[in-house]
Amino acid sequence: GTTLKAAAERSGRYFGAAMGADRLSDSGFLTIANREFDMMTAVNEMKPDATEPQRGQFNFTNGDRIYNWAVQHGMRVRGHTLAWHAQQPWFWGSLSGSALRQAMIDHINGVMGHYKGKLAYWDVVNEAFAEDGSRRNSNLQQTGNDWIEVAFRTARNADPSVKLCYNDYNIENWSYGKTQGVYRMIQDFKSRGVPIDCVGLQTHFTGGSSLPSNFQTTLSSFAALGVDVALTEVDVTNSSTTQYAGLTQACMNVPRCVGITTWGIRDSDSWRGSENPLLFDRNSNPKPAYTSVLNAL
Ligand code: XIL
Numbered sequence: 001g002t003t004l005k006a007a008a009e010r011s012g013r014y015f016g017a018a019m020g021a022d023r024l025s026d027s028g029f030l031t032i033a034n035r036e037f038d039m040m041t042a043v044n045e046m047k048p049d050a051t052e053p054q055r056g057q058f059n060f061t062n063g064d065r066i067y068n069w070a071v072q073h074g075m076r077v078r079g080h081t082l083a084w085h086a087q088q089p090w091f092w093g094s095l096s097g098s099a100l101r102q103a104m105i106d107h108i109n110g111v112m113g114h115y116k117g118k119l120a121y122w123d124v125v126n127e128a129f130a131e132d133g134s135r136r137n138s139n140l141q142q143t144g145n146d147w148i149e150v151a152f153r154t155a156r157n158a159d160p161s162v163k164l165c166y167n168d169y170n171i172e173n174w175s176y177g178k179t180q181g182v183y184r185m186i187q188d189f190k191s192r193g194v195p196i197d198c199v200g201l202q203t204h205f206t207g208g209s210s211l212p213s214n215f216q217t218t219l220s221s222f223a224a225l226g227v228d229v230a231l232t233e234v235d236v237t238n239s240s241t242t243q244y245a246g247l248t249q250a251c252m253n254v255p256r257c258v259g260i261t262t263w264g265i266r267d268s269d270s271w272r273g274s275e276n277p278l279l280f281d282r283n284s285n286p287k288p289a290y291t292s293v294l295n296a297l
Helices: 004-009 021-025 027-036 061-072 090-094 097-114 147-158 177-192 215-224 241-252 288-296
Strands: 014-019 039-042 076-084 121-126 163-168 198-201 228-236 257-262
Touching: 004 014, 004 288, 014 021, 014 027, 014 076, 021 027, 021 061, 039 061, 039 257, 061 076, 076 097, 076 147, 090 097, 097 147, 121 147, 121 198, 147 163, 147 177, 163 177, 163 228, 177 215, 198 215, 215 228, 215 241, 228 241, 241 257, 241 288
Parallel strands: 014 039, 014 257, 039 076, 076 121, 121 163, 163 198, 198 228, 228 257
Antiparallel strands: none
């Protein structure tokens, strides 16, 4: 039989997973990861709180362990993430205005400098929009509306070799306010030459058997702006086979949809574990959704 990565590679795509450093001693996880996946994301280990626990004191121990394991097993790595309202270093909490802005810039330079030339993608900014398509209120947003473009310009200078992504959830449904808000930002960045290469759609799906409306239209519309798109954190309540097949098909139908990443491998790896949302069960066996994805690739 074939594998997720072999099937994805036939069309020049990748098939990725996310792992925490605790999985590095989990042989069941590592066996499947090595067999099926060719892209890896760290679940928490490259986030701002993990990589810069004290101002100017960077810690790449666990990020590097994941990076090294992935590369030694023939995978590429997506960096996740540099600027986000959550999982921030504690010291960001006592900063605001230009001091917080500078801390963000220093963080991007420090982390991207360490991984310079090594990563395929960076989620430079994560989850910066509210559900209605306006900017999400956060300490970073309060430093000024230009914080996102400053993050991307800083990132391009720090490592010109890596593709720079904006990543968010609930941007899969084309008629949804948040999708439109992100779309307008990408359109604006492209028109003004703000460096951006890709949009990550987290793709955390809940319930039901049908996809959010016009999911494929969303992917092709973003792509038409001149960016790659990727499904970056896929999980689906109870692993609906129709939703898994549909999201895979939508990506396959859009030439600039470069790959799919599931947020973990087995249900026991998932942050939504009680919803059994992944492609492998707790005994490391492939679920029916695995076959529906494989058949759609
Ligand atoms: C989640 C991790 O899976 C959890 O372990 C952690 O406690 C919280 O973050 N959107 C994202 C991811 O971009 O970083 C989140 O990961 C899930 C939602």
